[in-house]
Amino acid sequence: MSLCLLFALPLTMSGSSTGILDFPTEVLIEIFNQDSILPDTLFSLAFACRTFHFIALPIFLGFHPSSTHVSINLRSPGRDMLTVLLTALFTPRTESIHCIFPHPPTCTSIFPHAHLKRLERYISKIPSLNEVLLRFSIVQCGCLSGGGDAFWAWSAPFESLLNCIVRKQCRWLTVERRFKGKCVSEPRLFHLFTGLWRNILRPTAAESQPVPEQSALQEQRVELLPQQPSRHQMSLPRSLGRSSKVHDLTIAGPILLLPPGLNWTLTALRYCPIETLSIHSVVDRAVVWHVVLPLTATAASNVASLHLSDVDFIERLLLHCTIPKLSSLEIAFPFRHDNVSTRQDIDTTLDEISFLIRTLDRQALSPSMVLKVPRDVYTIVDPSSPDPVFQRITTLDIQTNPFEDADIPFMAAWISLFPSVQHIGIFVYPDEDLDEVAGAIQRAVEPTHVCRV
DSSP, X not given: OOHHHXXXXXXXXXXXXXXXXXXXXXXXXXXXXXXXXXXXXXXXXXXXXXXXXXXXXXXXXXXXXXXXXXXXXXXXSSOOHHHHHHHOSSOOOOSEEEEXXXXXXXXXXXXXXXXXXXXXXXXXXXXXXSEEEEEEEESOGGGGTTOHHHHHHHHHHHHHHHHHHHHTTOSEEEEEEXXXXXXXXXXXXXXXXXXXXXXXXXXXXXXXXXXXXXXXXXXXXXXXXXXXXXXXXXXXXXXXXXXXXXXXXEXXXXXXXXXXXXXXXXXXXXXXXXXXXXXXXXXXXXTTHHHHHHHHHHHOTTOOEEEEESSOXXXXXXXXXXXXXXXXXXXXXXOOTTSOOXXXXXXXXXXXXXXXXXXXXXTXXXXXXXXXXXXXXXXXXXXXXXXXXXXXXXXXEEEOSSOOTTHHHHHHXXXXXXXXXXXXXXXOOTTSOHHHHHHHHHHHHGGGTOOOO
Protein backbone atom coordinates (compact mmCIF):
# COMPACT_ATOMS: atom_id res chain seq x y z
CA MET A 1 0.00 0.00 0.00
CA SER A 2 1.48 3.36 -0.98
CA LEU A 3 1.94 6.12 1.57
CA CYS A 4 -0.40 8.43 -0.35
CA LEU A 5 -3.13 5.79 -0.27
CA LEU A 6 -2.50 5.09 3.40
CA PHE A 7 -2.88 8.71 4.47
CA ALA A 8 -6.00 9.02 2.34
CA LEU A 9 -7.70 6.49 4.61
CA PRO A 10 -9.99 7.75 7.39
CA LEU A 11 -8.67 7.64 10.94
CA THR A 12 -11.24 5.08 12.09
CA MET A 13 -13.47 2.40 10.59
CA SER A 14 -16.77 3.39 9.05
CA GLY A 15 -18.88 0.37 8.14
CA SER A 16 -16.59 -2.12 6.42
CA SER A 17 -13.79 0.33 5.60
CA THR A 18 -10.50 0.30 7.47
CA GLY A 19 -8.98 3.40 9.07
CA ILE A 20 -5.33 4.20 9.75
CA LEU A 21 -5.79 3.71 13.47
CA ASP A 22 -6.80 0.10 12.85
CA PHE A 23 -3.25 -0.74 11.81
CA PRO A 24 -1.08 -2.31 14.52
CA THR A 25 1.30 0.06 16.29
CA GLU A 26 4.29 -1.84 14.91
CA VAL A 27 3.08 -1.20 11.35
CA LEU A 28 2.53 2.51 12.01
CA ILE A 29 6.02 2.82 13.49
CA GLU A 30 7.48 1.17 10.40
CA ILE A 31 5.49 3.49 8.12
CA PHE A 32 6.36 6.67 10.01
CA ASN A 33 10.05 5.73 9.93
CA GLN A 34 10.11 5.81 6.14
CA ASP A 35 12.64 8.27 4.69
CA SER A 36 9.99 9.59 2.32
CA ILE A 37 8.04 11.14 5.21
CA LEU A 38 9.29 14.68 5.77
CA PRO A 39 9.83 16.10 9.28
CA ASP A 40 6.98 18.60 8.79
CA THR A 41 4.66 15.71 7.96
CA LEU A 42 5.72 13.87 11.11
CA PHE A 43 5.12 17.01 13.14
CA SER A 44 1.59 17.35 11.73
CA LEU A 45 0.86 13.67 12.35
CA ALA A 46 2.09 13.97 15.93
CA PHE A 47 -0.67 16.44 16.71
CA ALA A 48 -3.41 14.80 14.62
CA CYS A 49 -4.51 12.47 17.40
CA ARG A 50 -3.27 10.96 20.65
CA THR A 51 -2.24 7.65 19.05
CA PHE A 52 -0.12 9.34 16.41
CA HIS A 53 1.34 11.67 19.02
CA PHE A 54 3.10 8.87 20.88
CA ILE A 55 4.30 7.25 17.64
CA ALA A 56 5.26 10.13 15.36
CA LEU A 57 6.68 12.56 17.93
CA PRO A 58 9.51 10.32 19.19
CA ILE A 59 10.47 9.69 15.56
CA PHE A 60 10.36 13.44 14.85
CA LEU A 61 12.57 14.14 17.84
CA GLY A 62 15.00 11.52 16.63
CA PHE A 63 15.22 9.89 20.02
CA HIS A 64 16.80 6.49 20.36
CA PRO A 65 15.78 4.62 23.53
CA SER A 66 19.33 5.02 24.86
CA SER A 67 19.68 8.71 23.89
CA THR A 68 19.33 11.33 26.61
CA HIS A 69 20.71 14.32 24.69
CA VAL A 70 18.58 17.13 23.24
CA SER A 71 19.96 19.72 20.82
CA ILE A 72 17.75 22.80 20.47
CA ASN A 73 18.37 25.41 17.79
CA LEU A 74 15.94 28.18 18.66
CA ARG A 75 14.23 30.07 15.86
CA SER A 76 12.22 33.24 16.02
CA PRO A 77 9.66 33.36 14.61
CA GLY A 78 8.73 29.86 13.53
CA ARG A 79 8.55 26.30 14.75
CA ASP A 80 11.58 24.89 16.51
CA MET A 81 12.45 21.87 18.63
CA LEU A 82 11.57 23.68 21.84
CA THR A 83 8.03 24.33 20.56
CA VAL A 84 7.64 20.60 19.97
CA LEU A 85 8.98 19.68 23.40
CA LEU A 86 6.70 22.17 25.14
CA THR A 87 3.57 20.95 23.36
CA ALA A 88 4.35 17.25 23.73
CA LEU A 89 2.12 15.12 25.95
CA PHE A 90 5.21 13.44 27.37
CA THR A 91 8.65 14.64 28.41
CA PRO A 92 11.46 12.55 26.90
CA ARG A 93 14.15 11.42 29.31
CA THR A 94 16.76 14.15 29.09
CA GLU A 95 20.15 14.43 30.77
CA SER A 96 21.96 16.77 28.39
CA ILE A 97 20.72 19.94 26.65
CA HIS A 98 22.58 22.07 24.10
CA CYS A 99 20.61 25.21 23.25
CA ILE A 100 21.63 27.73 20.59
CA PHE A 101 19.93 31.11 20.76
CA PRO A 102 19.20 32.89 17.47
CA HIS A 103 21.03 35.90 16.13
CA PRO A 104 19.35 39.09 17.41
CA PRO A 105 18.16 41.72 14.95
CA THR A 106 20.10 44.41 16.81
CA CYS A 107 22.69 44.55 19.55
CA THR A 108 20.18 45.82 22.11
CA SER A 109 17.25 43.65 21.05
CA ILE A 110 15.07 42.45 23.91
CA PHE A 111 13.83 39.40 21.99
CA PRO A 112 15.86 36.76 23.98
CA HIS A 113 13.43 37.36 26.87
CA ALA A 114 10.78 35.03 25.40
CA HIS A 115 13.31 32.31 24.52
CA LEU A 116 14.71 32.31 28.05
CA LYS A 117 11.22 31.87 29.49
CA ARG A 118 10.38 29.06 27.05
CA LEU A 119 13.57 27.16 27.82
CA GLU A 120 13.01 27.48 31.56
CA ARG A 121 9.48 26.10 31.15
CA TYR A 122 10.85 22.99 29.49
CA ILE A 123 13.74 22.47 31.91
CA SER A 124 11.37 22.84 34.86
CA LYS A 125 9.53 19.71 33.59
CA ILE A 126 12.71 17.59 33.67
CA PRO A 127 13.49 15.72 36.91
CA SER A 128 17.25 16.28 36.69
CA LEU A 129 20.06 17.22 34.30
CA ASN A 130 23.74 16.39 33.97
CA GLU A 131 24.88 18.91 31.37
CA VAL A 132 23.61 22.17 29.88
CA LEU A 133 25.21 24.34 27.21
CA LEU A 134 23.78 27.77 26.34
CA ARG A 135 25.20 29.44 23.24
CA PHE A 136 24.36 33.02 22.37
CA SER A 137 24.86 34.46 18.90
CA ILE A 138 25.53 38.17 19.18
CA VAL A 139 26.88 41.05 17.13
CA GLN A 140 28.90 42.69 19.87
CA CYS A 141 29.98 41.30 23.20
CA GLY A 142 28.71 44.54 24.74
CA CYS A 143 25.17 43.24 24.21
CA LEU A 144 25.71 40.70 26.95
CA SER A 145 28.24 42.50 29.12
CA GLY A 146 26.74 45.62 30.60
CA GLY A 147 25.63 47.25 27.37
CA GLY A 148 22.18 48.76 26.95
CA ASP A 149 18.96 48.70 28.92
CA ALA A 150 17.68 45.79 26.84
CA PHE A 151 20.04 43.30 28.43
CA TRP A 152 19.22 44.57 31.89
CA ALA A 153 15.56 43.96 31.04
CA TRP A 154 16.14 40.28 30.32
CA SER A 155 18.81 39.72 32.97
CA ALA A 156 16.06 38.67 35.41
CA PRO A 157 14.72 35.82 33.21
CA PHE A 158 18.31 34.83 32.41
CA GLU A 159 19.04 34.60 36.14
CA SER A 160 15.84 32.58 36.63
CA LEU A 161 16.89 30.16 33.87
CA LEU A 162 20.38 29.65 35.31
CA ASN A 163 18.99 29.05 38.79
CA CYS A 164 16.46 26.58 37.37
CA ILE A 165 19.32 24.68 35.73
CA VAL A 166 21.22 24.57 39.02
CA ARG A 167 18.07 23.45 40.82
CA LYS A 168 17.86 20.46 38.46
CA GLN A 169 21.18 19.20 39.85
CA CYS A 170 23.14 20.03 36.69
CA ARG A 171 26.80 19.04 36.99
CA TRP A 172 28.33 20.64 33.86
CA LEU A 173 27.21 24.16 32.91
CA THR A 174 28.58 26.05 29.89
CA VAL A 175 27.59 29.57 28.84
CA GLU A 176 29.26 30.79 25.69
CA ARG A 177 28.88 33.20 22.83
CA ARG A 178 29.22 32.49 19.13
CA PHE A 179 31.37 35.44 18.15
CA LYS A 180 30.31 37.62 15.24
CA GLY A 181 31.61 41.07 14.45
CA LYS A 182 33.82 43.17 16.68
CA CYS A 183 33.79 43.40 20.44
CA VAL A 184 32.82 46.62 22.11
CA SER A 185 35.81 48.92 22.47
CA GLU A 186 37.97 48.91 25.58
CA PRO A 187 37.09 52.45 26.77
CA ARG A 188 33.36 51.69 26.46
CA LEU A 189 33.69 48.56 28.58
CA PHE A 190 35.63 50.53 31.17
CA HIS A 191 32.94 53.22 31.38
CA LEU A 192 30.18 50.62 31.61
CA PHE A 193 31.92 48.71 34.34
CA THR A 194 33.05 51.63 36.49
CA GLY A 195 29.53 53.01 36.53
CA LEU A 196 28.30 49.76 38.09
CA TRP A 197 31.29 48.92 40.27
CA ARG A 198 29.69 49.87 43.59
CA ASN A 199 26.72 47.55 43.04
CA ILE A 200 29.04 44.66 42.21
CA LEU A 201 31.42 45.22 45.11
CA ARG A 202 28.77 45.59 47.82
CA PRO A 203 27.48 41.98 47.83
CA THR A 204 31.01 40.58 47.73
CA ALA A 205 32.72 42.83 50.27
CA ALA A 206 31.55 40.82 53.27
CA GLU A 207 33.24 37.63 52.07
CA SER A 208 35.99 38.91 49.77
CA GLN A 209 39.06 41.03 50.31
CA PRO A 210 38.94 44.19 48.17
CA VAL A 211 41.41 44.20 45.32
CA PRO A 212 44.26 46.76 45.37
CA GLU A 213 42.78 48.69 42.46
CA GLN A 214 39.43 49.19 44.19
CA SER A 215 39.97 52.72 45.52
CA ALA A 216 41.42 54.08 42.31
CA LEU A 217 38.65 52.48 40.30
CA GLN A 218 35.93 53.98 42.48
CA GLU A 219 37.50 57.42 42.21
CA GLN A 220 37.54 57.16 38.42
CA ARG A 221 33.94 55.93 38.46
CA VAL A 222 32.82 59.10 40.22
CA GLU A 223 34.59 61.23 37.63
CA LEU A 224 33.35 59.27 34.62
CA LEU A 225 29.72 58.61 35.41
CA PRO A 226 27.15 59.96 37.85
CA GLN A 227 25.59 57.59 40.35
CA GLN A 228 23.07 55.47 38.46
CA PRO A 229 19.83 54.07 39.86
CA SER A 230 20.08 50.55 41.25
CA ARG A 231 19.52 47.83 38.64
CA HIS A 232 18.89 44.14 38.92
CA GLN A 233 22.04 42.17 39.70
CA MET A 234 21.87 38.48 38.84
CA SER A 235 22.66 36.16 41.73
CA LEU A 236 22.35 32.59 42.98
CA PRO A 237 20.69 32.09 46.38
CA ARG A 238 22.96 30.60 49.03
CA SER A 239 20.47 27.84 49.89
CA LEU A 240 20.23 26.77 46.24
CA GLY A 241 24.00 26.73 45.80
CA ARG A 242 24.57 24.66 48.93
CA SER A 243 22.27 21.91 47.67
CA SER A 244 23.51 22.00 44.06
CA LYS A 245 25.79 19.56 42.23
CA VAL A 246 27.49 21.93 39.79
CA HIS A 247 31.17 21.02 39.74
CA ASP A 248 32.21 22.25 36.26
CA LEU A 249 31.54 25.82 35.07
CA THR A 250 32.68 27.01 31.63
CA ILE A 251 32.36 30.66 30.62
CA ALA A 252 33.24 31.60 27.04
CA GLY A 253 32.68 35.30 26.52
CA PRO A 254 31.89 38.21 28.82
CA ILE A 255 28.24 37.46 29.54
CA LEU A 256 28.90 36.07 33.04
CA LEU A 257 32.06 38.09 33.71
CA LEU A 258 30.63 41.60 33.53
CA PRO A 259 27.51 43.15 35.07
CA PRO A 260 24.85 42.08 35.54
CA GLY A 261 26.00 38.46 35.09
CA LEU A 262 29.23 38.81 37.09
CA ASN A 263 27.47 38.69 40.44
CA TRP A 264 25.78 35.39 39.48
CA THR A 265 29.21 33.92 38.71
CA LEU A 266 30.64 35.14 42.02
CA THR A 267 27.75 33.74 44.07
CA ALA A 268 27.83 30.44 42.14
CA LEU A 269 31.57 30.06 42.76
CA ARG A 270 31.09 30.92 46.41
CA TYR A 271 28.11 28.66 47.17
CA CYS A 272 28.26 25.78 44.65
CA PRO A 273 30.76 22.89 44.84
CA ILE A 274 32.49 24.04 41.63
CA GLU A 275 35.86 22.31 41.27
CA THR A 276 36.64 23.06 37.60
CA LEU A 277 36.48 26.59 36.18
CA SER A 278 37.14 27.33 32.50
CA ILE A 279 37.29 30.84 31.04
CA HIS A 280 37.66 31.21 27.28
CA SER A 281 37.46 33.85 24.56
CA VAL A 282 36.70 36.79 26.79
CA VAL A 283 37.56 40.13 25.18
CA ASP A 284 40.55 41.94 23.73
CA ARG A 285 42.67 43.36 26.53
CA ALA A 286 39.88 45.22 28.29
CA VAL A 287 41.12 47.24 31.25
CA VAL A 288 38.39 45.81 33.47
CA TRP A 289 39.95 42.35 33.68
CA HIS A 290 42.47 43.35 36.34
CA VAL A 291 39.39 43.85 38.54
CA VAL A 292 37.07 41.11 37.30
CA LEU A 293 39.55 38.23 37.43
CA PRO A 294 40.77 38.80 41.02
CA LEU A 295 37.15 38.98 42.16
CA THR A 296 36.44 35.73 40.34
CA ALA A 297 39.50 34.08 41.86
CA THR A 298 38.64 35.23 45.37
CA ALA A 299 35.20 33.65 45.10
CA ALA A 300 36.61 30.40 43.65
CA SER A 301 37.59 28.92 47.00
CA ASN A 302 36.64 25.36 45.96
CA VAL A 303 38.19 25.41 42.47
CA ALA A 304 40.96 22.86 42.02
CA SER A 305 41.27 22.87 38.22
CA LEU A 306 41.53 26.09 36.20
CA HIS A 307 41.49 26.30 32.39
CA LEU A 308 42.21 29.58 30.61
CA SER A 309 42.41 30.34 26.91
CA ASP A 310 42.21 33.52 24.83
CA VAL A 311 42.35 35.65 27.97
CA ASP A 312 44.85 38.46 28.16
CA PHE A 313 47.91 36.91 29.78
CA ILE A 314 48.93 39.70 32.15
CA GLU A 315 45.57 39.59 33.90
CA ARG A 316 45.91 35.84 34.41
CA LEU A 317 48.73 36.45 36.85
CA LEU A 318 46.35 38.11 39.27
CA LEU A 319 43.88 35.27 38.92
CA HIS A 320 46.06 32.26 39.66
CA CYS A 321 47.78 33.27 42.85
CA THR A 322 44.62 33.67 44.97
CA ILE A 323 42.95 30.27 44.48
CA PRO A 324 43.92 28.26 47.59
CA LYS A 325 43.00 24.76 46.34
CA LEU A 326 44.46 25.08 42.84
CA SER A 327 45.96 21.73 41.83
CA SER A 328 45.72 21.84 38.02
CA LEU A 329 46.32 24.82 35.75
CA GLU A 330 45.84 24.79 31.98
CA ILE A 331 46.87 27.75 29.83
CA ALA A 332 46.19 28.03 26.12
CA PHE A 333 48.58 30.38 24.35
CA PRO A 334 46.52 33.23 22.83
CA PHE A 335 46.02 32.76 19.10
CA ARG A 336 46.62 35.77 16.89
CA HIS A 337 44.03 36.46 14.21
CA ASP A 338 46.75 36.59 11.55
CA ASN A 339 48.19 33.27 12.85
CA VAL A 340 51.66 34.83 12.96
CA SER A 341 53.51 35.45 16.21
CA THR A 342 56.71 37.45 16.35
CA ARG A 343 59.85 36.61 18.27
CA GLN A 344 58.97 39.41 20.67
CA ASP A 345 55.55 37.79 21.29
CA ILE A 346 57.20 34.50 22.18
CA ASP A 347 59.86 36.03 24.42
CA THR A 348 57.22 38.05 26.24
CA THR A 349 55.07 34.97 26.77
CA LEU A 350 57.98 32.91 28.09
CA ASP A 351 58.87 35.72 30.49
CA GLU A 352 55.28 35.86 31.71
CA ILE A 353 55.16 32.09 32.23
CA SER A 354 58.33 32.35 34.27
CA PHE A 355 56.89 35.19 36.35
CA LEU A 356 53.64 33.28 36.84
CA ILE A 357 55.39 30.19 38.17
CA ARG A 358 57.45 32.25 40.60
CA THR A 359 54.25 33.91 41.79
CA LEU A 360 52.68 30.50 42.39
CA ASP A 361 55.75 29.46 44.35
CA ARG A 362 55.46 32.51 46.59
CA GLN A 363 51.85 31.55 47.27
CA ALA A 364 52.89 27.96 48.11
CA LEU A 365 50.84 26.64 45.18
CA SER A 366 52.19 23.77 43.09
CA PRO A 367 49.54 22.89 40.50
CA SER A 368 50.28 20.54 37.64
CA MET A 369 50.54 22.76 34.57
CA VAL A 370 49.37 22.22 30.99
CA LEU A 371 50.57 24.61 28.28
CA LYS A 372 48.85 24.73 24.86
CA VAL A 373 50.64 26.40 21.97
CA PRO A 374 50.07 26.83 18.21
CA ARG A 375 52.61 25.92 15.54
CA ASP A 376 53.97 29.44 15.05
CA VAL A 377 55.18 29.49 18.66
CA TYR A 378 57.57 26.57 18.63
CA THR A 379 59.00 27.33 15.17
CA ILE A 380 60.66 30.56 16.29
CA VAL A 381 61.60 29.80 19.88
CA ASP A 382 65.23 30.01 21.01
CA PRO A 383 66.05 27.06 23.30
CA SER A 384 69.59 28.23 24.06
CA SER A 385 68.82 29.47 27.58
CA PRO A 386 65.75 27.77 29.09
CA ASP A 387 64.47 29.18 32.35
CA PRO A 388 64.85 26.73 35.27
CA VAL A 389 61.29 27.38 36.40
CA PHE A 390 59.97 25.78 33.20
CA GLN A 391 60.50 22.41 34.83
CA ARG A 392 57.12 22.96 36.49
CA ILE A 393 55.33 22.36 33.16
CA THR A 394 54.26 18.70 33.03
CA THR A 395 52.10 18.61 29.88
CA LEU A 396 52.40 20.25 26.46
CA ASP A 397 49.61 20.32 23.89
CA ILE A 398 50.76 21.44 20.44
CA GLN A 399 48.32 22.37 17.69
CA THR A 400 49.91 22.03 14.27
CA ASN A 401 47.84 22.38 11.11
CA PRO A 402 49.23 21.38 8.73
CA PHE A 403 52.02 19.17 10.09
CA GLU A 404 55.34 19.22 8.25
CA ASP A 405 58.45 17.10 8.66
CA ALA A 406 60.43 20.28 9.20
CA ASP A 407 58.37 20.89 12.34
CA ILE A 408 59.92 17.99 14.23
CA PRO A 409 63.26 19.64 15.17
CA PHE A 410 61.41 22.80 16.17
CA MET A 411 59.11 20.73 18.37
CA ALA A 412 62.09 19.04 20.01
CA ALA A 413 63.71 22.43 20.64
CA TRP A 414 60.51 23.76 22.19
CA ILE A 415 60.05 20.67 24.34
CA SER A 416 63.64 20.91 25.57
CA LEU A 417 62.67 24.08 27.42
CA PHE A 418 60.47 21.99 29.71
CA PRO A 419 62.55 19.12 31.15
CA SER A 420 59.77 17.79 33.40
CA VAL A 421 57.20 17.28 30.67
CA GLN A 422 55.67 13.80 30.94
CA HIS A 423 52.99 14.05 28.27
CA ILE A 424 52.86 15.70 24.85
CA GLY A 425 49.65 16.09 22.89
CA ILE A 426 49.99 16.72 19.15
CA PHE A 427 46.86 17.88 17.29
CA VAL A 428 47.13 17.23 13.55
CA TYR A 429 44.84 16.81 10.55
CA PRO A 430 42.93 13.49 10.47
CA ASP A 431 44.73 12.35 7.31
CA GLU A 432 48.13 12.41 9.03
CA ASP A 433 49.75 9.07 9.96
CA LEU A 434 49.68 9.47 13.72
CA ASP A 435 51.96 6.50 14.40
CA GLU A 436 54.58 7.85 12.03
CA VAL A 437 54.34 11.35 13.47
CA ALA A 438 54.52 10.08 17.05
CA GLY A 439 57.53 7.89 16.26
CA ALA A 440 59.42 10.75 14.61
CA ILE A 441 58.72 13.10 17.50
CA GLN A 442 59.66 10.43 20.04
CA ARG A 443 63.06 9.96 18.40
CA ALA A 444 63.58 13.71 18.22
CA VAL A 445 62.74 14.41 21.86
CA GLU A 446 64.56 11.46 23.44
CA PRO A 447 67.51 13.67 24.38
CA THR A 448 65.12 15.78 26.45
CA HIS A 449 64.15 12.70 28.54
CA VAL A 450 60.45 13.10 27.82
CA CYS A 451 58.66 9.91 28.86
CA ARG A 452 55.56 9.79 26.67
CA VAL A 453 54.37 11.28 23.40
